Amino acid sequence: MTAERKRLLFLALAGLALTAVMQAVFDDYLRTMACFVGIFIILAASLNFTNGFAGLFSLGHPAFMAIGGYVAALLTFNPEMKPLFLPDLPEWLMSLHLPFLPALLAGGAAAALTATVVGAAVLRLRGHYLAVATMGFLIIVQVLITNMEPYTRGPLGLNGLDALTDLWWVYAWVLVTLYACWKIKFSSYGRMLQSVRENELAAACLGTNLFHARLAALVIGAFFAGVAGGLWGHLVTALTPVSFSLALAFSIVVMVVVGGTGSITGAVVGAVIFSCITELFRPLEENYSVYGVGEILMALVLILILVYRPQGIFGSREPDWLAPQTNRS
Amino acid sequence: MDGAYLAQQILNGLILGSMYALVAVGFSMIYGIINLINFAHGDIVMIGAFSTLALLAVLGLPLWVVAPGVVAVGALCGLVIERAAFRPMRGAPQVTGFIASLGVSIMIQNLGILTVTAQPRNFAFPHYMLEAVPVFGFEIQVVNICIMLAAPLLVLGLLFVVHRTRLGVAMRATAENLDVARLMGVNINRTIAATFALGSALAGAAGLMWGGKFGQIDPLMGFLPGLKAFVAAVIGGVGSIPGAILGGYVLGLAEVLFVGLLPPVYSSYRDAFVFGLLILILLITPNGILGKNTEERA
Numbered sequence: 001m002t003a004e005r006k007r008l009l010f011l012a013l014a015g016l017a018l019t020a021v022m023q024a025v026f027d028d029y030l031r032t033m034a035c036f037v038g039i040f041i042i043l044a045a046s047l048n049f050t051n052g053f054a055g056l057f058s059l060g061h062p063a064f065m066a067i068g069g070y071v072a073a074l075l076t077f078n079p080e081m082k083p084l085f086l087p088d089l090p091e092w093l094m095s096l097h098l099p100f101l102p103a104l105l106a107g108g109a110a111a112a113l114t115a116t117v118v119g120a121a122v123l124r125l126r127g128h129y130l131a132v133a134t135m136g137f138l139i140i141v142q143v144l145i146t147n148m149e150p151y152t153r154g155p156l157g158l159n160g161l162d163a164l165t166d167l168w169w170v171y172a173w174v175l176v177t178l179y180a181c182w183k184i185k186f187s188s189y190g191r192m193l194q195s196v197r198e199n200e201l202a203a204a205c206l207g208t209n210l211f212h213a214r215l216a217a218l219v220i221g222a223f224f225a226g227v228a229g230g231l232w233g234h235l236v237t238a239l240t241p242v243s244f245s246l247a248l249a250f251s252i253v254v255m256v257v258v259g260g261t262g263s264i265t266g267a268v269v270g271a272v273i274f275s276c277i278t279e280l281f282r283p284l285e286e287n288y289s290v291y292g293v294g295e296i297l298m299a300l301v302l303i304l305i306l307v308y309r310p311q312g313i314f315g316s317r318e319p320d321w322l323a324p325q326t327n328r329s
Numbered sequence: 330m331d332g333a334y335l336a337q338q339i340l341n342g343l344i345l346g347s348m349y350a351l352v353a354v355g356f357s358m359i360y361g362i363i364n365l366i367n368f369a370h371g372d373i374v375m376i377g378a379f380s381t382l383a384l385l386a387v388l389g390l391p392l393w394v395v396a397p398g399v400v401a402v403g404a405l406c407g408l409v410i411e412r413a414a415f416r417p418m419r420g421a422p423q424v425t426g427f428i429a430s431l432g433v434s435i436m437i438q439n440l441g442i443l444t445v446t447a448q449p450r451n452f453a454f455p456h457y458m459l460e461a462v463p464v465f466g467f468e469i470q471v472v473n474i475c476i477m478l479a480a481p482l483l484v485l486g487l488l489f490v491v492h493r494t495r496l497g498v499a500m501r502a503t504a505e506n507l508d509v510a511r512l513m514g515v516n517i518n519r520t521i522a523a524t525f526a527l528g529s530a531l532a533g534a535a536g537l538m539w540g541g542k543f544g545q546i547d548p549l550m551g552f553l554p555g556l557k558a559f560v561a562a563v564i565g566g567v568g569s570i571p572g573a574i575l576g577g578y579v580l581g582l583a584e585v586l587f588v589g590l591l592p593p594v595y596s597s598y599r600d601a602f603v604f605g606l607l608i609l610i611l612l613i614t615p616n617g618i619l620g621k622n623t624e625e626r627a
Contacts, residue, residue, distance in 0.1 A: 247435065
């Protein structure tokens with residue numbers, strides 16, 4: 001067993017222990033909060049995959065979440081309740097009832113499939129034009145969800161989902177996401193993606209198929225976003241089109257930028273910091289009705305980071321004690 | 330469908346287009362000079378609308394005093410935002426500025442929620458502005474006539490500044506090449522600040538009109554018009570002022586006709602249509618109708 005494996009295994013076990021402790025010690029509220037933090041870790045890590053590794057600045061992440069969330073919800077929704085909530089569903093969907101894991105995977109797959117189609121079109125764009133196009137995609141998805149009432153109940157949203165998401169599910173998916181990101185980052189494929197980010201022309205000269213690399217980065221990121229959407233839906237037990245807003249896209253971008261674009265550790269740290277800050281401010285906002293303070297602070301921190309430390313906390317590296325042999329570049 | 334209905338729709342499109350054009354021009358100017366997609370630009374529209382409300386309803390000033398006041402407030406906001414957020418990160422990669430502007434936008438929106446609450450407010454325009462008067466056989470509200478006249482006038486004023494004044498020469502030189510302009514003795518900081526002030530002043534004026542036309546305002550109201558003004562700028566070619574004006578009118582007309590001519594079931598897809606159009610134009614002709622052929626896509 002190499003030193004790197006030992007460290008990763010140690011971290012995974014530490015996470016497992018932490019999850020067990022949280023499960024035992026926390027009350028329902030804190031457990032839900034911990035689940036949110038975990039879901040944000042998945043989101044930040046998966047956006048980091050798209051944005052950090054391959055340099056695709058996407059604001060469409062919540063759209064993939066929404067797709068994953070709604071697909072998973074339709075698959076796990078209690079068949080006895082379906083005619084009541086969604087009387088216009090097609091017959092095959094009406095009777096379909098899947099366990100949580102296949103539903104989550106289907107949600108992720110649906111998001112990945114959408115990413116393939118959308119990516120094939122918009123990945124010809126670069127930089128902030130890509131960001132704007134993905135933002136357009138996000139708004140289109142929101143409008144479609146709002147209007148596809150037979151499947152989504154429109155603006156009312158789907159509620160009454162089974163509360164299937166718990167700490168163990170979240171932990172398992174955090175583990176899978178981070179492991180996948182880690183393995184890919186330090187594989188020859190991951191280096192290829194990063195070469196695309198650093199210098200497209202040079203990467204192309206070395207024989208990289210730019211389009212395939214970029215598409216893969218978008219699709220893999222979308223898959224995990226879709227899964228996170230499914231976890232989210234079954235944690236909140238409700239899905240509405242407004243949940244998947246540009247503000248959410250912004251929050252995830254902030255987590256990635258603050259942590260350091262391209263750093264998996266950075267994405268995790270960014271996600272933990274920001275979901276905790278938002279959550280800490282929520283009671284304050286409600287008690288003193290000073291709504292918006294959390295967001296203002298978040299935006300302020302972002303701007304300060306962009307001015308004084310644009311590479312984020314970790315840059316695009318991992319801390320030395322975790323991956324010493326890979327930071328020689 | 331009769332001619333009068335169509336004409337009415339076109340008129341509505343022109344009114345909406347005027348406002349998009351006003352916001353899009355500022356967007357385009359700022360992009361033209363420092364390659365920044367400024368998402369906070371739409372929120373100046375909101376600030377403009379709220380300062381109109383404050384000056385009109387709270388201070389009770391007459392409209393002809395309020396209008397220049399609001400334009401000044403818009404300009405001031407532009408100056409502050411440029412100084413506080415964008416000047417410190419000048420020279421950073423484009424995407425950095427873009428993310429920062431999203432941050433500024435979220436900050437303004439939430440400062441709005443904090444100070445005036447998220448509750449929508451009715452916009453109190455004087456009654457004579459809301460009366461409908463017959464023009465060429467149409468009934469048009471005075472406020473809409475004012476919008477259709479004021480927007481082109483303001484834009485003409487802007488074009489005059491850009492093409493006929495020293496400041497305009499400096500702006501165009503800076504947009505062409507910032508470093509060379511500096512070598513030629515152009516005060517870059519002042520020129521960029523002036524660009525923000527001018528663009529934001531127009532956005533402030535658009536806020537006044539927006540509130541007057543739709544009658545209701547809230548702290549998040551600037552977001553969607555801001556995005557759509559950006560779409561308008563893209564349609565016309567980002568960085569080109571005539572392009573932004575053209576794009577604004579094209580978008581306004583397209584949006585109104587989409588809602589007006591298709592069966593009502595489709596009208597809720599309006600925003601999907603607008604942003605679908607955006608993606609389509611980015612894919613087909615990223616430089617827009619009147620845009621210069623640049624490498625900014627990279």
